[in-house]
Amino acid sequence: MQRPPANTFNLEYLHEITNSLDEISKQKLKGVILTSAIPNIFSAGLDIKEFYKPDLQRLENFWSSVQDVFIKLLDLDFATAAAINGHAPAAGCVLSLSCEYRAMVNGNYKIGLNEAALGIITTPWIQAMMYQVIPMKHTETALTTAKLFDVDEALQIGLIDEIASNKEDAINRCKQYIRKFDKIPLHARALTKQRMRQTPIKILREQRDEDIRMFVDVVMNPSVQDNLKDYVEKLKNKKKK
Numbered sequence: 001m002q003r004p005p006a007n008t009f010n011l012e013y014l015h016e017i018t019n020s021l022d023e024i025s026k027q028k029l030k031g032v033i034l035t036s037a038i039p040n041i042f043s044a045g046l047d048i049k050e051f052y053k054p055d056l057q058r059l060e061n062f063w064s065s066v067q068d069v070f071i072k073l074l075d076l077d078f079a080t081a082a083a084i085n086g087h088a089p090a091a092g093c094v095l096s097l098s099c100e101y102r103a104m105v106n107g108n109y110k111i112g113l114n115e116a117a118l119g120i121i122t123t124p125w126i127q128a129m130m131y132q133v134i135p136m137k138h139t140e141t142a143l144t145t146a147k148l149f150d151v152d153e154a155l156q157i158g159l160i161d162e163i164a165s166n167k168e169d170a171i172n173r174c175k176q177y178i179r180k181f182d183k184i185p186l187h188a189r190a191l192t193k194q195r196m197r198q199t200p201i202k203i204l205r206e207q208r209d210e211d212i213r214m215f216v217d218v219v220m221n222p223s224v225q226d227n228l229k230d231y232v233e234k235l236k237n238k239k240k241k
């Protein structure tokens with residue numbers, strides 16, 4: 001990913017990712033590794049500008065595009081791994097959860113689902129993606145407290161699989177993970193993966209319209225917009241301090 005300054009997802013970037021996913025799914029690949037070309041930031045999540053004082057039509061398109069990306073990612077036949085070379089809050093964390101394996105570079109980085117701190121909530125399919133990786137009890141506490149884990153905590157709780165010394169090491173560990181499937185028939189691997197992931201995929205496929213409606217309702221709520229205003233200000237003012 002290379003969308004400076006923070007690899008955030010806006011509508012156009014989501015379309016680009018969808019096109020790339022369509023392109024790679026036509027190829028006979030062994031696996032895909034997601035990583036960032038931006039030092040210290042894997043992805044800062046959704047672009048807050050998309051849902052602060054949004055245009056309604058664009059907001060609906062935006063959430064529908066978020067759904068498209070995750071349906072495609074969860075459904076890829078081949079192995080997916082994330083070399084997390086920096087911060088991965090919110091949708092940055094969700095992106096890594098959509099992969100089967102996560103190696104995170106050691107450093108002063110945070111990963112987790114902090115949506116509640118912005119006054120928004122995680123959708124049921126995002127919650128399912130989290131509790132398929134870490135235990136339900138930890139998921140509940142993490143989501144309700146908007147917990148961002150440091151690298152050691154993330155390993156301890158199972159949110160990441162390994163700690164890497166740098167980006168190259170993270171990518172190598174991802175490659176090693178992908179090589180594990182060299183002798184496994186592709187269709188058996190793919191079907192097993194899709195069945196294991198059927199909870200978030202099913203929710204996403206069967207409740208798309210309802211999910212969009214709920215997202216729009218939550219985001220357009222005046223108190224949520226107030227929270228987002230404060231959050232955007234806080235991000236802007238960080239540099240001035």
Ligand SMILES: CCCCCCCCCCC/C=C/C(=O)SCCNC(=O)CCNC(=O)[C@H](O)C(C)(C)COP(=O)(O)OP(=O)(O)OC[C@H]1O[C@@H](n2cnc3c(N)ncnc32)[C@H](O)[C@@H]1OP(=O)(O)O
Binds near residue numbers: 043
């Ligand atoms: C029942 C169903 C109902 C459904 C209802 C709602 C469902 C919603 C579910 C949503 C799921 C996902 C949500 C999200 O992803 S929201 C985004 C959350 N992201 C964050 O909170 C991260 C914010 N960013 C940071 O904390 C830091 O930037 C970070 C730690 C990542 C990096 O810090 P660093 O100091 O290295 O860099 P800066 O803070 O200076 O950032 C660099 C520039 O990037 C801009 N930035 C950062 N993050 C964002 C963002 N998310 N959106 C837009 N812009 C962002 C930041 O302002 C800096 O910009 P400038 O250089 O111009 O100042």
